[in-house]
Amino acid sequence: MAHETTPSIHLIARPAVDLEGMRAYLEDVGGGSWLERRTAADTAPNAGELLVEFGGRACYRSWEPGLNVNVTKVRTDQRDYLKNILKSAHGSVLEHANYSFALRNVSRVATHEIVRHRAGAAYSQESLRYVRLVDIGFRVPPALEPLRQECLELVERLEEFQVSAAEKLKIDDDGIPFHVKKEVTSALRRLAPIGLSTDLILTMNLRTLRHVIEMRTDTGAEEELRLIFGRLGEIMVEEAPGLFQDFTRRDDGSWVPEFRKV
Template sequence: MRAVSPEVFLISRPEVDYVELAEYLRAVGGESWLQRVDESREGWNDGQNLAEFAGRTCYRSWEPGLNPNVTRVRSDQGEYLRNILASAHGSVLEHVNYTFALHNVSRVFTHELVRHRVGVAISQESLRFVRLNDIPFWFPEWAREDAELMKRATEMLDRMEEFQNWMAAHFGLDEDGVPFAEKKHRTSFMRRFAPEGVGTGLVWTANVRTLRHTIEARTAAGAEEEIRLVFNRIGEIMQEEAPALFGDYVVEDGAWIPIWRKV
């Protein structure tokens, strides 16, 4: 058994093609909004820019007069996006996607996470193909403080790990010439003897609308403790990454509570 802790890596964020965006804005008369884009774009946040761009497209609110119904436009991005959240205009947030690599999370965690299907993409490590030669396992702090529990749990996990390696030798999986199809067949059987708490990995992509909902739902007091830990970290990452889109949360006893809900 190998003790591990869940880890979160933000590996992909939106990237706006400002050349094409500029062509569109010239076509619709949105040059005044275009002027805000500095050539170096230093300090610009593509995720927030994309959300604002999508929102302004809906009302043609690049500047007053393009839409006769619009006589005033917000020039400050933070103010504009706060109004998007307050108005529950969440559809424009679906254009903005972030991708995370989640490392050493358990299959308990992934069984919970896959319940969030709208606005996400998931690629998970397959134990049909990936053979276990050790069992990475996360213990919460309260469990680590229980000496008798840890002794018994470690003994059981070590025995399961030993059995995984025994099966690999028994099936001759490392012998020369064993077809991959045979390895896959045996490995699929062997995973049945791994605990649901075994550490695994996945790539998880979600749009901002889904992220906001999932951070709130999975850090709530009644959520499973590992998923609370992971989404607390995701919340911290996103608050730093896109403060105008995630700055309205208040954290109380580990629960992330947004000012604007059901966006």
């Protein structure tokens, strides 16, 4: 029977660094003391932020003063260093760090918009060519709240059609080959609501995340996108605070950076 759902966002992967590999490189270029400072604390360094800083310092050989004769002074505080990266729009180094999320019970309306973000992103979505619709999840958007019951009844009728059509076409009878099941399943999805709940695995680098979180939480964005990326903003401010230090969440729910188009 059709049921109501609520989107949920799960961080499932974050960057990892090989400290020994970094150390071997730095011993060759003369920047080993930088890594010693970054790993001196009792807690492990934030891998995403360390990777971004590593990329940035490699560009200018700014591990220590004097390694590049043009550099006589370097920022030693990581948060200050990352703020300067953001302020100077040196955004390419943010592309080294990728984060992956499982988006559960988001609508295909939302996923159709999300997958338009191609640069710095990768997606894997539940395929309705292979997954039969026998239990449709659906979220009633706020604008349709006065029509809640009518919406749910309509979705339930569409679900009943999916089940009855499969029965009438006898695709679960013994001996029916998989390619026939797939063909019918693919055809039936054309008669399913675009607002049905689905799952999407999403990977974005930090540069893309900053841009999309700002764009999709703007007051003019689609309301479900604002919900999804509002939660992503919360996750990333906690996950990579140095690289989201300039983000502020307004009372209207939008995430706004001080430094745009990094």
